[in-house]
Each structure stands twice: as structure tokens, then as C-alpha cells.
Amino acid sequence: MKAAGRDRWRLVRWLLSVGLVVYGIFVIFPFYWTINTSLKPSAEALAQPPTLVPKDLTGDSYSWLTDGQALGALADSLIVTVTATVLAVLIGAMAGYAFARWPRETGGEEVAFFLLSTRIFPPVAIVLPIYFAFDDLGLLDTHLGLALLYLSFGIPLATWLMRSFFNEVPRSYEEAAYLDGYGKLETFFKVTLPLVAPGIVATTILTALFCWNEFLFALVIGGDNVQTYTALIPNLAVGFQVDWARITALSVAAMVPPVIAVIWLRKHLVRGMSLGAAK
Amino acid sequence: MSFSLRGPAVVPRLLVLPAVAVVAASVIYPAGWSLWMSLHSWFPATGTEARWVGLENYGDVLSSNRFWHAMKNLAYYVVVGVGVEMVLGIALALALCELVRRNWIRITLLTLFVMPMMLAPAVVGDVWRFIYQRQGVLNHLIGSVGLPEQTWTSASLGLWSVVVADIWQWTALPLLIVFAGRVALPESLFEAARLDGASWWYRTTRVTLPMLKNLIIIALLLRVMDSYKLIDSLFIITNQGGPGTSNELPGLLAYVTAFQDFDIGTAATVTWLLGLIALVLMRLFWVAFRRRA
Numbered sequence: 001m002k003a004a005g006r007d008r009w010r011l012v013r014w015l016l017s018v019g020l021v022v023y024g025i026f027v028i029f030p031f032y033w034t035i036n037t038s039l040k041p042s043a044e045a046l047a048q049p050p051t052l053v054p055k056d057l058t059g060d061s062y063s064w065l066t067d068g069q070a071l072g073a074l075a076d077s078l079i080v081t082v083t084a085t086v087l088a089v090l091i092g093a094m095a096g097y098a099f100a101r102w103p104r105e106t107g108g109e110e111v112a113f114f115l116l117s118t119r120i121f122p123p124v125a126i127v128l129p130i131y132f133a134f135d136d137l138g139l140l141d142t143h144l145g146l147a148l149l150y151l152s153f154g155i156p157l158a159t160w161l162m163r164s165f166f167n168e169v170p171r172s173y174e175e176a177a178y179l180d181g182y183g184k185l186e187t188f189f190k191v192t193l194p195l196v197a198p199g200i201v202a203t204t205i206l207t208a209l210f211c212w213n214e215f216l217f218a219l220v221i222g223g224d225n226v227q228t229y230t231a232l233i234p235n236l237a238v239g240f241q242v243d244w245a246r247i248t249a250l251s252v253a254a255m256v257p258p259v260i261a262v263i264w265l266r267k268h269l270v271r272g273m274s275l276g277a278a279k
Numbered sequence: 280m281s282f283s284l285r286g287p288a289v290v291p292r293l294l295v296l297p298a299v300a301v302v303a304a305s306v307i308y309p310a311g312w313s314l315w316m317s318l319h320s321w322f323p324a325t326g327t328e329a330r331w332v333g334l335e336n337y338g339d340v341l342s343s344n345r346f347w348h349a350m351k352n353l354a355y356y357v358v359v360g361v362g363v364e365m366v367l368g369i370a371l372a373l374a375l376c377e378l379v380r381r382n383w384i385r386i387t388l389l390t391l392f393v394m395p396m397m398l399a400p401a402v403v404g405d406v407w408r409f410i411y412q413r414q415g416v417l418n419h420l421i422g423s424v425g426l427p428e429q430t431w432t433s434a435s436l437g438l439w440s441v442v443v444a445d446i447w448q449w450t451a452l453p454l455l456i457v458f459a460g461r462v463a464l465p466e467s468l469f470e471a472a473r474l475d476g477a478s479w480w481y482r483t484t485r486v487t488l489p490m491l492k493n494l495i496i497i498a499l500l501l502r503v504m505d506s507y508k509l510i511d512s513l514f515i516i517t518n519q520g521g522p523g524t525s526n527e528l529p530g531l532l533a534y535v536t537a538f539q540d541f542d543i544g545t546a547a548t549v550t551w552l553l554g555l556i557a558l559v560l561m562r563l564f565w566v567a568f569r570r571r572a
Contacts, residue, residue: 008478106291111299266386
């Protein structure tokens with residue numbers, strides 16, 4: 001009886017281990033294939049049979065990235081991302097601190113949750129009215145317009161995350177500082193802020209990732225003047241003459257910030273991606 | 280207590296004000312505008328004024344084949360796609376916890392598994408669109424084991440191709456949440472079960488999973504809430520839900536109706552119907568969240 005149980009456990013272990021390895025390969029393959037293709041000359045991208053390593057290794061597609069359309073698109077993504085992220089983290093940190101310290105006066109968890117819940121609405125429901133409003137205001141196809149829209153989606157995320165980081169700072173630390181004769185502002189900047197610095201970094205990265213990855217708003221609000229790399233992709237990837245070597249090079253370039261972010265944030269992954277639900 | 284800018288609460292309220300104001304303006308205004316527009320017929324491309332039609336748009340949408348086809352696609356997408364993500368994510372999370380003892384291997388595998396989730400869905404879309412090309416690597420792989428080549432973005436297969444890309448990207452979400460929950464459970468719980476001679480299967484189904492129930496529900500709700508928002512990867516892999524309208528999901532249907540057909544009243548109606556789904560799910564989420572807390 002005992003022995004049979006052990007055998008079965010061994011079988012389960014074996015199956016789960018195989019599962020982990022197979023899933024790992026499934027995750028890695030598209031990355032490998034994209035990088036592999038980006039290093040081929042355009043003609044080799046769809047060669048039959050596909051080449052597992054580039055036959056004629058070339059950086060042509062990457063040099064294409066540095067001129068014109070692709071570079072402009074990456075720059076537009078960067079400008080909008082930085083603008084929206086800085087403001088969202090600032091406003092979100094203010095609100096997050098208030099929600100954490102004065103839950104009664106600010107409505108605390110319920111109001112914070114209301115902010116977060118706005119992210120549950122389908123973005124397509126938001127972007128339709130915004131399109132006409134921005135048209136009236138002259139904000140279509142501008143960096144400012146797109147950054148404002150990202151800001152409105154970045155603030156709830158930043159507020160919710162910062163609230164949970166501020167919640168982790170024991171209130172007694174601040175009270176001890178008051179007793180030592182620190183003023184309120186001094187306490188905030190000298191005691192509280194340094195303690196949540198890692199949280200600010202994590203919040204900044206996650207908010208920036210949201211902006212960097214966004215597609216629909218960029219497609220609708222952008223145009224000839226402001227075209228992020230995500231909005232450029234469908235133009236490149238659909239049609240009769242698709243240059244896959246170039247598109248994959250653009251994809252690899254676009255993957256760099258998220259991949260660095262994951263590696264940097266690997267210890268914060270759980271809270272960040274589940275919006276604190278797992279906490 | 281009414282909201283006033285006097286008294287001891289003034290500082291907290293001033294701190295919260297910008298966030299609440301920006302979010303309210305960017306959600307309440309669009310929601311109200313959409314509701315109003317959903318009661319009108321408006322084709323701005325023809326230069327005509329919006330015309331009041333009452334609930335006509337709702338009747339039209341709810342009796343249109345296109346809408347229900349998109350809803351059917353959404354149901355397939357949620358049941359199969361989110362279903363596989365949940366089962367796979369839970370299984371992988373438990374495997375990581377129970378089999379991998381060295382912390383650096385755990386973190387390395389977790390980091391690897393999470394990478395697709397951090398990418399732009401548009402990038403995921405074009406990575407997979409390339410794999411699905413007629414002369415692409417997937418057809419080559421299945422050809423090398425003797426199977427016939429497929430049009431992966433056809434009317435019958437397109438949705439499933441999007442589902443596979445989605446599983447690639449999002450299995451990590453339930454995986455992360457369940458992993459975090461499992462690691463936080465006290466090891467003594469499992470020791471006790473083991474000493475009682477409970478089998479692995481018994482421990483998992485009677486101890487581990489019930490303890491993680493609320494987290495699993497939260498992960499499921501997060502995935503379902505993302506499903507009706509899905510546009511990016513679908514847009515790129517199937518070239519806007521094509522061929523024709525065969526692979527449309529409701530979010531994309533609203534986009535195409537607004538920005539290709541310029542039928543604003545109908546598009547606003549679809550977004551409001553989606554918004555109602557969102558409100559119901561939001562409520563469920565809040566209940567699950569509060570129970571957890």
C-alpha cells in the first residue's frame with residue numbers, strides 16, 4: 001500500500017518535471033525564432049525549409065531600425081511613456097500615501113478600489129468619446145494627448161501599488177520621528193520616502209511598461225505625427241510584401257525594456273502583476 | 280460626511296484630489312457620452328447630425344448575427360483559452376513549489392515564464408503571426424511529422440491561433456498568483472497531512488487547492504476581465520478579426536464599428552453592453568477581494 005503510493009508519487013513527480021521542461025521550451029521558442037529571424041537577410045526570413053540559425057548572418061534589419069519610421073516610432077513611444085509615467089507616479093504616490101495614512105478621511109480602500117476598478121472598463125469604451133473630445137481640443141495625433149490618456153490609466157495602477165507600499169511602513173516609525181521633533185514634511189521626506197523607495201521603483205517600472213506596451217489608444221489617437229511602435233506594427237505586418245526580418249528586429253528592440261524590467265523586478269513580480277490581489 | 284476642503288481632512292483630500300479628478304474625468308465623462316450616443320444614430324463620415332433613436336441601437340445589436348458571433352467567439356476564448364491558462368498555471372505553480380527546492384532555479388524559471396506576460400500584446404501578435412505564416416515555421420514543423428500544412432489564420436482556425444498566443448502570454452498570471460499563495464502557506468500544514476499518510480493527490484485536492492481557492496478565483500476574474508478587452512494580438516494575428524468578421528471578439532467589433540464603419544451609435548451601444556459585463560465582474564471581484572482580506 002505504502003509502496004504503491006510512493007510509486008504513484010514518483011510518476012506524478014516525473015510528469016510534472018516533464019511538464020515544466022516542455023512549457024519552458026514552449027515559452028522560449030518564439031523568443032528564439034524572433035531573434036533568429038531578425039538576424040537573417042530579408043529574403044531568408046521565409047526561406048524553405050526555415051533555417052534554424054541564420055545562413056547569412058546580417059545586421060541589416062537592425063540598421064533599418066536606426067533610420068526613419070522605426071526610430072521615430074520608438075522615440076514617440078519613449079516620449080509618451082516617460083511623460084505619462086513621471087506624472088502618474090507622482091500623482092499616484094500622493095494619493096497612495098493619503099489612502100494609506102488617512103483611510104477614514106479619504107474613503108480608504110473603497111475609493112482606492114473605485115480608482116482601480118476603472119481599469120476594468122474596456123478601453124475601447126473610453127477611447128471612442130475621447131477621440132471626439134480630443135478632435136475638438138486639437139489633441140489628436142499629439143504627444144500631449146496620448147500622454148494624458150495614458151496618465152488616466154497609469155494613475156489608478158500607480159495609486160493602488162503605492163498605497164500597498166505605504167501600508168507596509170509602520171505608522172510607529174513616523175510617530176517616533178514626530179517625538180524626535182521632526183515636522184510632518186520632514187518626516188515624510190526623511191523617514192517615509194526612503195523606506196518606500198524600492199516600491200517607487202517597482203511602481204515606476206510597471207506603469208512605464210503599461211504605457212510602452214499600449215496599442216489601442218496609440219492606434220486611435222496617434223496618426224502621421226505621433227505613431228508609437230505598437231501602432232506601426234500592423235502597418236508593417238499586414239499586406240503582400242511583408243519584410244519579416246525587419247518586423248522581428250523591431251519586435252526584439254521593443255522587447256528589450258520589458259525583459260530588463262522582468263529581470264530587475266523578479267522579486268516584486270508577484271505583487272505587481274496581480275495588482276496586490278495576492279497580498 | 281460631505282466632501283469639504285476645510286478642517287483636519289484637508290491635506291489628505293488635496294493629496295487624493297488630482298488622482299480622483301483625472302480618473303473621474305476620463306471614465307465618467309466617456310461613460311456618459313457613450314450612453315448618450317448609444318441612443319443616437321450617427322455616421323459622422325457622411326456629415327449628418329446625430330439623430331435620436333431611443334433604444335433602437337440596442338435592439339439592432341442584440342438581434343444582429345455579428346454581435347452574437349463575436350459573443351460566441353468570446354465564450355470559446357474564455358472557456359478554452361482562460362480554462363487552459365488556469366489549469367496549466369496552477370499545475371506549473373504547484374510543480375515549481377513542490378519539485379524545485381533551489382531558490383535560484385525557482386526564480387529563474389519564474390522569470391522565464393513571466394517574460395511573455397510583460398511584452399506588448401501587439402508584439403506577441405506579430406511574433407505569432409510570423410510563426411503562423413503559410414511558409415512559416417509551424418507549418419514546417421507539422422510537415423516534418425507528416426501532417427498537412429494549415430492556414431492558421433483562416434475563419435475556422437484563426438481564433439484558436441489567437442488562443443494559443445494568449446496561453447503563451449498569460450498562463451504566467453494564474454501561475455504567479457497561485458505560486459505566491461502556495462509559498463505563503465505554512466509548511467507544517469503539509470507535514471501534518473504527510474504524517475497522516477495522505478497521498479499527494481489527496482493533499483493537493485483536499486488541502487492545497489481549497490486553501491488557495493480565493494486566490495484562484497481572483498486570478499480567474501482577472502483573466503476573464505482581460506478577455507473582453509482583448510484587441511491587440513487578435514487585431515494583428517487575424518488582421519482585424521478576419522477573414523471577414525469570422526474571428527471578431529466584442530472589443531474588436533466595437534473598434535471596427537467605430538473606426539472603420541463610422542457607425543458611432545452602434546459602436547457606443549456595443550461598448551455599453553461590454554461595460555455592463557465589466558460592472559458585474561467588478562462586483563464579483565470586489566466580493567472575492569474582500570473575502571480574501
